Amino acid sequence: MxxxxxxxxxxxxxxxxxxxxxxxxxxxxxxxxxxxxxxxxxxxxxxxxxxxxxxxxxxxxxxxxxxxxxxxxxxxxxxxxxxxxxxxxxxxxxxxxxxxxxxxxxxxxxxxxxxLSQEHREVLVALHYQRFTVAEAALRLNIPGGTVKSRAFYAVRALRTILDEMGVQR
Incomplete structure (x- = not known):
């Protein structure tokens, strides 16, 4: 608003x-x-x-x-x-x-x-909240392990940007 x-x-x-x-x-x-x-x-x-x-x-x-x-x-x-x-x-x-x-x-x-995008959110939730390994997350999300790593990297970058925009201090 x-x-x-x-x-x-x-x-x-x-x-x-x-x-x-x-x-x-x-x-x-x-x-x-x-x-x-x-x-x-x-x-x-x-x-x-x-x-x-x-x-x-x-x-x-x-x-x-x-x-x-x-x-x-x-x-x-x-x-x-x-x-x-x-x-x-x-x-x-x-x-x-x-x-x-x-x-x-x-x-x-x-x-x-x-x-976050749904793909980025799913990877972060799997890795950081559900404590899955990369291999477990890949199996659970039905994507290659390299994709899990790549999405996690870009998701964390996007999350940092969003938190900065929200005024959250790290």
């Missing part, structure tokens, strides 16, 4: 919610089990993205998910600033932050993989 001066603010916010709201809410709910808090995070995320819309380059969805991650972390930090209760809260915060990072990385990688 192009974000330009010809669209009203309400239209921009409505389009963000329409196009990305359900996926964003699922992501936030996977980080927190509180539905009210998830709704607050989604609302804050859309507000921040709407405020920075003209400066956004790359994937809007990636920007939304990174912003939601930052909002979640800000909320945890704000809650931590309250008078400290001794106990497992600090450990829980660190685990939650790691879980959010892991979920964000998973979402971004899934989006990047969807942008």
């Amino acid at each position: 192009p974000l330009d001066g010809n669209i009203s603010d309400e239209d921009v916010v409505a389009a963000i919610y329409r196009d990305h709201g359900p996926a964003l809410r699922r992501f936030v709910l996977s980080c927190t089990s509180d539905e009210n808090q998830a709704d607050d995070v989604v609302q804050e995320t859309v507000l921040r993205v709407w405020q920075h819309a003209p400066q956004i380059t790359g994937s809007l969805r990636s920007y939304l998910f990174r912003t939601a991650r930052n909002v979640i972390i800000d909320n945890y930090r704000r809650a931590r600033r309250r008078p400290a209760e001794t106990g497992p809260d600090a450990l829980e915060l660190a685990e939650s932050s790691e879980r959010v990072d892991e979920l964000l990385n998973r979402v971004l990688m899934e989006e990047a993989l969807r942008r």
